[in-house]
Amino acid sequence: xxxxxxxxxxxxxxxxxxxxxxxQVRRAGPLGLLDGLGDRARGQIVRLNLxxxxxxxxxxxxxxxxxxxxxxxxxxxGAAMWSALGRLTGKGIGGEGAQWHASREILQTAFSAGYxxxxxxxxxDSITGxxxxxxxxxxxxxxxxVEMTRVVQxxxxxxxxxxxxxxxxxxxxxxxxxxxxxxxxxRMAMPFVPHAVPMPGDRPxxxxxxxxxxxxxxxxxxxRKDQRDGADIVTxxxxxxxxxxxxxTDDQICEDIVALFVAGSESSAIALTWIWVSIxxxxxxxxxxxxxxxxxxxxxxxxxxxxxxxxxxxxVLREVLRIYSVGWAVPRMAxxxxxxxxxxxxxxxxxxxxxYLTHRLEEFWPDPLKFDPDRFTREQxxxxxxxxxxxxxxxxxxxxxxxxxxxxxxxxxxxxxxxxDVALAGPVAPKLSLTLQPREPVELVLTPR
Ligand code: HEM
Numbered sequence: 001x002x003x004x005x006x007x008x009x010x011x012x013x014x015x016x017x018x019x020x021x022x023x024q025v026r027r028a029g030p031l032g033l034l035d036g037l038g039d040r041a042r043g044q045i046v047r048l049n050l051x052x053x054x055x056x057x058x059x060x061x062x063x064x065x066x067x068x069x070x071x072x073x074x075x076x077x078g079a080a081m082w083s084a085l086g087r088l089t090g091k092g093i094g095g096e097g098a099q100w101h102a103s104r105e106i107l108q109t110a111f112s113a114g115y116x117x118x119x120x121x122x123x124x125d126s127i128t129g130x131x132x133x134x135x136x137x138x139x140x141x142x143x144x145x146v147e148m149t150r151v152v153q154x155x156x157x158x159x160x161x162x163x164x165x166x167x168x169x170x171x172x173x174x175x176x177x178x179x180x181x182x183x184x185x186x187r188m189a190m191p192f193v194p195h196a197v198p199m200p201g202d203r204p205x206x207x208x209x210x211x212x213x214x215x216x217x218x219x220x221x222x223x224r225k226d227q228r229d230g231a232d233i234v235t236x237x238x239x240x241x242x243x244x245x246x247x248x249t250d251d252q253i254c255e256d257i258v259a260l261f262v263a264g265s266e267s268s269a270i271a272l273t274w275i276w277v278s279i280x281x282x283x284x285x286x287x288x289x290x291x292x293x294x295x296x297x298x299x300x301x302x303x304x305x306x307x308x309x310x311x312x313x314x315x316v317l318r319e320v321l322r323i324y325s326v327g328w329a330v331p332r333m334a335x336x337x338x339x340x341x342x343x344x345x346x347x348x349x350x351x352x353x354x355x356y357l358t359h360r361l362e363e364f365w366p367d368p369l370k371f372d373p374d375r376f377t378r379e380q381x382x383x384x385x386x387x388x389x390x391x392x393x394x395x396x397x398x399x400x401x402x403x404x405x406x407x408x409x410x411x412x413x414x415x416x417x418x419x420x421d422v423a424l425a426g427p428v429a430p431k432l433s434l435t436l437q438p439r440e441p442v443e444l445v446l447t448p449r
Contacts, residue, residue, distance in 0.1 A: 031432040034328075038357040045343045052192045055331075055350040056343075059357040061364065061387035063340050067332055067351060068387070068395035075351065077397065078333040084187035087195075088180050088209065089262055090255025093400075098243035103256050104400070106240035106248075110233050111400045116407055118231060119159055120304035124411060126154040128302060131415045134446060141425045141443040148272040148412075149174060152265050155408055160260065162232030164219045173215045177261045180208035181434060188434070191350075216254050233260065264401045267326045270437045272409060274324035275317065276444055279413075280424045282371055289313050293417045307410045315376040317409050321391035323371060328356035328436045330393055355390050356436060364388035420446035 024033045037046050043060035058067060067075045077096045086095060092103035109115070130151040134142070153170045157163055165173065183201035193199060219234065228235045237253045248256075279286045289312060296309045307314075330353040338345045345351070360368040364385055365375070374380070381389075392399035399405075416422065425443035430436055 029431065031430060031436075034354070034356065034432060038354075038360055041357075043361050043363065045340065053190070053350070055352050056345065057354055057357070058340075058351050059354050059361065060341070061358065061361075061385040064353055064358065064387045064390065064394065066340050067353065068393070068397075071338065072395050074336050074338060075332040075334060077331070078335070084184050084191055085262075087187075087205075088177075088184060089259035090252065092248075092252055092256045092259065094255070094259035094262070099252075102241065102243045103237075103248075103252075106236055107233070107256070107260075107400055110236045111404055113403065115231065116403055117304065120307075120407065122158045123155050123408060124302045124304070126158065127151060127408075127411050127415045130154050131412075131419055134416070135419065135448065138420065138446045138448050141445055144273040144276050144442040144444045145269060145438065146441075147444075148276075149265070149269040151412055152269045152272070152408070156261075156265060158232065160233045160257065161219055162223070162228060162230040162235060164222055164232075164234070165215070169215050173212060174261070174265060176208045176211035176215070177258060178266060180205050180212065181262055181266070183208065185434065212258055213254065216257060217250065220250050220253060233257070260401075263399070264404070267435060268401075268405055268408065270326050270435055271321060271324070271405070272412060273438060273442050274326070275320045275409060275413060276422060277424065277428050277438070277442060278320045278323065278371060279316065280422055280444075281428075285316060285371070285373060289316055289413065290417050293414045297414050297418050299418075302411055302415055304407075306414060307407050310410050310414060312373065313410050313413055314406065315373040317406060317413075318376040318389070319371060319373040322359045322365070322375070322389060323369075324430065324436055325356040325359055325391050326435045326437070327391065327393070328432065329354055355393075358388060358390065361388070416446070419449060421449055422446055 024036050028035070037057060038059065040046075041057070041059065043063075045060075045063065046057040048055055048057065058064065089095070091097075091099045093100060093107055134147065150171075153174050157165055157170050161170075183203075183205040186199045186201045187193070187195075190199070220238075223234050223238060228238075234253065234257065237248055237256055240248060242248050242252060279289055292310055292312045296306050332351045332353065334345045334347055334349045334351060337347050359365065362368055365388070387394055392402040392405075423445045425445050426440075428442050429439045431439040
């Protein structure tokens with residue numbers, strides 16, 4: 001297979017020969033390749049020629065504006081990479097078109113500000129319980145990824161499922177969804193291979209989706225039997241209607257739940273892990289966050305109002321997601337021939353929007369590798385291009401869980417920092433997978449304050 005990057009009109013497409021691509025991947029891995037492409041392109045469009053698959057990499061905020069906002073109808077999610085993911089997440093909220101729209105309408109109310117407020121008590125109880133449990137492990141190294149996944153699942157269980165998932169099954173569901181996601185990597189990397197041709201990952205994918213069904217189907221059956229009146233997501237989906245005006249089927253509800261898991265749980269747990277890495281590695285930031293937590297929360301119980309009052313902590317969360325853009329790639333497909341900034345985009349092309357590189361463009365982020373939460377003062381945010389920062393996407397598919405994540409993350413940071421001093425037990429480096437995640441498990445040591 002060849003892998004080159006083509007030159008194009010007005011030098012707006014960048015060209016890297018195959019040797020350099022392969023060399024860079026060998027030397028520095030896929031993330032090194034991405035960093036190298038970013039340095040070379042500096043916001044211009046890059047076309048990767050990977051034989052039958054020739055995606056464009058798009059990073060400049062003006063180009064993102066074109067794809068996600070002004071010409072969004074011509075750039076649906078139909079990209080080849082999505083069709084692999086669609087085997088897991090279905091055609092509802094993880095898809096496109098009328099069925100996506102119907103699911104989005106239902107879930108939008110589910111994640112409204114009012115809803116967030118109404119379930120904040122449950123969220124706080126889950127977080128406080130999880131932090132209490134961590135106290136028993138103080139002094140020993142803990143795996144941040146594992147522990148943050150546990151906290152996130154404890155938060156999500158009442159919110160998504162009205163606590164209908166039996167003990168232990170939440171963990172099993174999370175693991176099965178993660179396995180299914182991981183086993184799609186081959187199909188996503190080689191989307192041109194027909195599904196009839198067996199590929200690595202197919203078997204674990206089947207096993208994992210069977211497990212997901214084994215866990216979710218009884219939950220749905222129970223929820224239908226109970227005729228529940230709850231505010232959880234399962235109940236909302238059961239009460240909502242699909243594109244045909246009919247109630248959603250169990251298949252559709254399962255797909256939306258799995259899509260929410262895929263979109264929300266793993267990304268949140270990884271982002272929370274990066275938050276600890278970033279805070280602990282920057283002593284000045286750590287001190288400021290801790291001082292803010294002490295001033296705002298003190299010794300009393302966590303409250304929802306704290307989320308708004310933890311202003312510096314919120315700036316830190318934003319800077320973490322700038323540097324560590326967990327959702328580093330957002331694919332789209334061009335349905336028509338188009339021209340973006342002088343570059344011809346043929347119909348059928350895959351475009352990979354790359355927030356990771358957008359967040360490193362010097363034009364918008366001076367000294368981009370420096371960790372500096374003060375980039376997110378209100379004045380600085382207002383002065384910046386609105387699409388220069390998009391860890392949660394933008395346009396019609398913008399993340400539904402953004403406010404949920406910010407509430408959850410601020411409460412977790414506050415809940416932990418008022419109880420513990422947090423230290424890192426070893427070095428940490430990022431790696432590029434479907435998400436931007438730590439290469440090795442991140443070990444934290446908690447010391448009671
Ligand atoms: C740090 C955590 C998170 C990150 C980085 C993240 C990132 C993203 C991104 C980049 C998209 C846009 C995808 C696209 O344009 O095709 C997205 C969509 C979405 N996210 Fe998140 N997300 C996070 C947390 C969450 C949470 C906690 C939830 C739910 C509880 C959630 C639910 C969704 C949903 C449902 C969509 C699809 C929206 C649509 O297509 O209409 N996300 N997310």
